[in-house]
Every structure is written in C-alpha cells, then in structure tokens.
Amino acid sequence: MFVSYEHPRPALTVDCVVFGLDEEDLKVLLIRRELDPFRGRWALPGGFVRVDEALDDAARRELAEETGLSGVFLEQLYTFGALGRDPRERVVSVAYYALVKLGDHRVKAATDAREAAWFAVDDTPALAFDHDEILPVALERLKGKVRYRPIGFELLPPKFTLSQLQRLYEAILERPLDKRNFRKKALGTGLLVELDEVEQDVAHRAARLYRFDRRKYERLEKDGFSFEI
Template identity: 75%
Template sequence: MKYSYEYPRAALTVDCVVFGLDEDDLQVLLIQRDLPPFEGDWALPGGFVRLEETLDEAALRELSEETGLKNVYLEQLYSVGTVNRDPRERVVTVAYYALVNLTDHRVQAATDARNAAWFAVDDVPSLAFDHDQILKMAHERLRGKVRYQPIGFELLPPKFTLRQIQHLYEVILDRQLDKRNFRKKILSMGILVELDEVETDVAHRAARLYQFDRRKYKRLTKQGFHFEI
C-alpha cells in the first residue's frame, strides 16, 4: 500500500475482444479466469494499465501475455465505467477489439500458460463481469465498420481468394451476397493485387489468389475514394 492520493481513484484496465474467422464462423478468443472473482469463468483477455504505458500499449501487452498474440490489428472500442461492474472495487475499463488471421494464430492460444480458447461468436458462454455486453458492442462495431473500412482483410491470410473474402462478408453481415456482383464490386475498387498463384490442396478447380494493396488504398483514399461493400 505504498501509493497514496488525496482523492480515491478507480482502477484502470483494458479488455480485448479478439475476433478470428473460421471456415464456418466468426470466432472470439476467451481466457478462463484462474483467480476470483468469477474464477473458472470465461472472460475477455485484459488487465491493469501500468503508469508507464499508453492504453494501446497496455492492450497489446495483455494480449501478448495472456494469449501469445502479437502484431494484431487493434482498435479502441469503448470505455465502460459502470460503478459496480467489478464486485471488488471501482474499475473502469477501456475496451479494444482486435482482428487476427485465425489460420496463423490458431495454435498459439492453446499453448499459452493460461487456458485460452476460441469460441464461435454465436455460441459463447456467459462471461465474467460485463464482458458479454462488451463482446456484443464489439460485434456490432465490427458489423458496422467492416462495410466502410477495409478491415476485413485483417481476418484473412495475406493471400486469399475472392471466395474467402466474400465468405467473410457473408459471415459478418449475416446475409448471402451475389457472387458476380461481389466480384465486380471488390475488383472495381482497384485495391486488390491479382497474384500469379492459385490456392492448393483443393478438390476442385483452384481459385486465384489476391492480396490487399494498402499503399494503393491509401493513395485512393487521399483522392476521395470511399471503400464500401
């Protein structure tokens, strides 16, 4: 108890909603709590903010420590300051959401010291604290933002097929999209690079691989281009 202040202070934490994309589902990465309160319950990865780090740095550090994830796309979501959201004392949390490429990161979560696991977003157990609400908010934000910002690519491997990206939008927006119209639209934006490669190990005609061209996207954005699906 070495740190004293004239007025009482809330504790400050960060929590991360990490999304990944399966062949079938949108998934979220959870950790199982090994301490009270909510011991044994599943929760969002997160923890206390240190004095010498920014909020973003805290979120990245906690993600790395608790799940092994690094170099993820991270964006601040919302800060929650409900008075009794933590039964111990006043805790204000800054929530983030992260998008990762599941095929690269699937293993790491399981090998971490703490118990971490992916859950389909539509099949998540009841979570510790108010993490259900934070997850819901993150899911809504993703659904909204994916339509007018090219963040969907963060959920795919660097090289992907048009089918994969269409599937991504179908899963996140929860509706079917027309194949021809989708291809026309995404290709006409001019932000994808067509590679001289095709997918492998498929039991049918192999699809062409593409890459998202960030430089070109930025250039177009400066010229008034607006991404939209």
Template identity: 65%
Template sequence: MYTYEYPRPALTVDCIIFGLGENSLKVLLIERADEPFKGMWALPGGFVDMDETIDDAARRELEEETGIKGMFMEQLYTFGDVNRDPRGRVVSVAYYALVNLSEYNVKPGSDARRAEWHEVNQLPPLAFDHALIFETALKRLKGKVRYQPIGFELLPEKFALSQLQRVYELILNKELDKRNFRKKILGMGLLIELPERQKGVSHRAAKLYKFDKAKYRQLEAEGFMFEI
C-alpha cells in the first residue's frame, strides 16, 4: 500500500453570500455551535469529504448550515496561512455569491446555532481568518459589479433606472450622480425601453426598462467592455 512521504493538510470551503436588501448590503453568517470559536460568528463552511468535489462541498456545507440550496457560487480565492486554524494545517477555498434577500429564507443547520444576515458595515468579530476572507470577497464584488452586469440579476424583469442606480449605490457604498449614471447606462445600448411606467408608487411613475441579455452576449463576443 502506498503511503505519502509528506503530511497532508486538511481542506475546507467557506461561503460568502452577499444579500441585497432594500437599504443595505448584507452578508450571511452563522453562529458556531462547536469549538474552536464556539459562540462566535463565522462564514458558512466546513471540511471537504474525501468523495466529493470542492464545488459540491461548498453547496453541501451551505445547505447544512443555512438551509440554502441550489445557489450558483463563484470561486473566490484559496486561503492557506499556516496558522489560520487552531486545529492544524487547514487550507480553505472560498466561494462567493450575490443574491436578493427576498428570495431566500435562512435557517441554522447541523453545527450552527443561528444563521442570520448582517450588514456589511456592522459585522461582529469573526472566527478564524474570516474577516480577511470577507474583505477579499467584498473587494472582488465591488470590482466585478463595475465591469460585469451582475446588478441586473438583482432586479425584477422590468425596472426603473432609479432602482438600478440604487443597486449600484448599495454595493459600492456611495452615492452616484444621477445624470452621469443614466447617461452612461443608456449609452451602452443594453436596455430596452418599455411602453410602461411604474405602478403603485407614491412618487411620479418612472419609465420601465428591461436588460437585453442577448445583445449583451453579442457585444461581449465582439469585445465590448461593460463599465460603470
């Protein structure tokens, strides 16, 4: 039987799930039920089983600890600081996603006391090196939303320009000039103006638009660069 000459580190996954609410950007955390760091808040995650892929492990751990399943997550980065886990040599592969809060109900699972959304600007102390993982994911998200049209995925099929601008302001955590934002987004030619206006609003009803996914894919293939 073959034996490895070198010791093998353990492998874990961590999931950074950003949720967009009406007035804030949040991240999903679990309260740890076991040591180490029992009672502290952490990102959902856990050890990779010997018979599963890393992607499968991320989906399984997210479902086990928060009840969320079927979500697409993108691989973020691998964290391998020697002393990042007091249990021994552990390397973690982090995944992240951006979702609409209204579409997901979270519930604590196997080794989590609680699973809750926390505002990104008011996070409690986090276990392990999860503060570093979170900051890395937030930086990636703020960069990606500027050069890929992921913001449209958080809106209803028909939306007003003010709703779209609000999505970007919440993610980037800053106010955007209304005139410049509208000029830039309309100038891309990726929105379909609809013969409809908002309904059931207290203010003046705004025009509604749709994101033209087919046109974006065509332009992207031709070298078009989306940029906010």
C-alpha cells in the first residue's frame, strides 16, 4: 500500500533491551541482523511500528518474532530520536526494557534476525545503529528502579535463596553488598515468604528457599507503601 502525506514524517520503530541473569552475571539479549543496514552486526531486537498497533504491542511482537520470547516483564524506557541514527532515513525509536527468567525461556532467532544470543552486559560487541547508547540508559534505569520497585524478582526463578537474591542485586548495582545488611533489608520488606523447602542438588549445605509475595506487595502499594532494598 502507498500512502501520501503532506509533510515527510519520521519513521517509528521500537527496540528492546532484554535483561536476564544466569549463574555468573547480568546478560543482555542481542540479535544478529539478517538485513541491511548493518547486516551481520549485533543489535537490540526491534523493528517498525505498524500504523494500527499500540507501542507496547509493537515491542512485544518484534521481541516474539525475532527472539521467540513472550509473556515477559516489559516497560518503556526512553525515545531516541537523534538525526542520523539510521543511515536509511529519519527513524525515531521508542526503546523498551524487558526482564526475563533465563530458565523459563529458550531464545530462537527468526524473521530479520540471523541469530539470537545472550551477552554479559559489560562485554557486548559494537552494536548497530545507536544501540550502544541505548544499552547504558537501560542499565541505569534498572539500577535506579531495582531499589524502589520489586522488579528484580522478574529475573529470578519463583523460588530462590537469599544468596541468589543478593547476587542479583550485586550484578545489577555492580558492587558487592554486605551479606548481613542485605538480608536484614530484604527480610525487612516483609515481602519474602520463607518456604518449607531447601535447595536441591547442591554440593554445599542446602539453603532455605523463599518466594516473593506479589499479592501482598500489590495490596500494600495501593496504600502508599514504598518498597526499598
């Protein structure tokens, strides 16, 4: 279909910064571009917004198409609109960040992506477009937000140990945390439920498992409660 407009207008895309956590560190999901421009280069998953599609829907669709991921935590990050960020034409991109439990999801490249893979956030290849500017903005947002919103749990399995939770915060905040202080703060939120279970198949002494009480958090949040860790 061809459409005429009175004035030339910027094209609109979405891009997704998808974070996951494994045993070692914080990871970001990248795809290898199948098409020009930047063919063969790694990039954030994303693509053009359809004229009849809400922005969040466009982000979820592109993520599913290019990486196979769906049903993940996704929030708008920032809109990048510098001139010249795309060699083809003027393109404005609404960036999102997503948080994924690595165990639940297997990524699978498709459509415009030749390959999809997880990279340590501090060891990514040079990215296509201005994606090397988008990634640090997403990291800063995650760093700021994880302390006053319980979004970190999106990166953990439903049942986790306090050491796993601490490792998550250390990976995101990029600094070691004092174990005693951290546990006091985490348990002090009143939002961790101690389970009647311990870790399985570990060489060291099996640690207690906990879960995050999302329902309680949502109830408290309505009354103006502030999460803080």
